[in-house]
Amino acid sequence: MNVFRIVQKRTNKRKEKSSPYRDAVTVLLFVFLLPYVISSLLGHIGEETDVLGKKAEEDFWIDAQYEIGISTEWGNRKISMQDYLIRKLKMVMDIEEEDAVSYEPEALKAQAVLLRTELWGLMLDGEELIVLQDEPVLYYEREASEEYIERLYESAVRETDGIILAYEGQPVKAAFFPVSNGRTRSAAEVWANDSYPYLVSVECSQDILSKKYQSRVSLSKQEYCRLIGNLFQIDGTMQVLWDSPALTYDSADYVTKAQFQGNSCDGETFRKAFGLESASFRIEWQEESVIFHVKGVGHGFGMSQYGANEKAVSGETFDAILKDYFFETELEKIE
Secondary structure (H helix, E strand, C coil), X not given: CHHHHHHHHHHCCCCCXXXXXXXXXXXXXXXXXXXXXXXXXXHHHHHHHHHHHHHHHHHCCCHHHCEEEXXXXXXXXXXXXXXXXXHHHHHHCCCCCCCCCCCCHHHHHHHHHHHHHHHHHHHHCCCCEEECCCCHHHHCCCCCCCHHHHHHHHHHHHCCCCEEEEECCEECCCCEECECCCECCCHHHHHCCCCCCCCCCCECHHHHHCCCCEEEEEEEHHHHHHHHHHHHCCCCCHHHHCCCCEEEECCCCCEEEEEECCEEEEHHHHHHHCCCCECCEEEEECCCEEXXXXXXXXXXXXXXXXXXXXXXXXXXXXXXXXXXHCCCCEEEECC
16 A cells, blocks of 8 residues: 555645545556566667667778878878778779779679788888879879769778788788689799799689780881890891790790790780780781780789679679689788
8 A cells, every 4th residue: 555655646636535446557557567668768778879889880990090101203191091992992993984894892892802901911011101103093182983983992991891811810912913814823833932822723714705805916027126125135136036935834824934045034024025915925927027916914813803803793702702712811800
């Protein structure tokens, strides 16, 4: 009855005598509903706490905690690693509307991880300043491109925030290139050491679908002789220089060595001297000209950007894509 008196005192302001039955019903309702009221209140508090926690977590970006120093002919400045990665990602996987080239989000994420891995490796080596020349987009304030394109790059960086690719706990050599000749290259075979055991030869049959898979460079006899003479530092007549170099190929069909009249250079040096898209080429000799038939674009080590995009189109996630190209590697979070 004491409970009844307390409840009645708080809830019944009428002076007339109330019914004991009605008082009993009121008390019973209060007793039964009280736990639900308390639970509901605590539930809302918990939900609000979760929301605040998630917001705090979303506002904390690992990449944003590090600064990248940029030194160019325009001056020196610092930007966050997050901003740098967004800018750099746009540069190395630019969406070319004219050529109808677009990249899937998972392919962009894979590339973002490689760019971050490259930076983190430099930081662990004690590098404090990243020297970047002739790349004004990395120095000046970022200009907004078409909104949906800008979101693709930002999302790729933020959704892989702090993630790097590692082999036995160390950042990998984050090699990548635009299009393969149908296979990537083995570092152990080309460089004759085991420094990069994760850079193995991987089949990239999907790359043959790229518009850039095949290219050709045609040179006149005079131009060829000039270039070959400059490359091997031979001052001779066209009769002396109009000759074919001896080419050595690796198992992925890229030139590893070019020899000419007692001199030699590696395949990458040779292909750059002649303006070739890659070191996977064959030479066709004609009476007054030479034609280089080239496959692929780039050095051929690590991840093919075109191949990665095709894998993303078929449903592969960025982590699976990276493991396809980098043998026995793992994703890790930087601190």
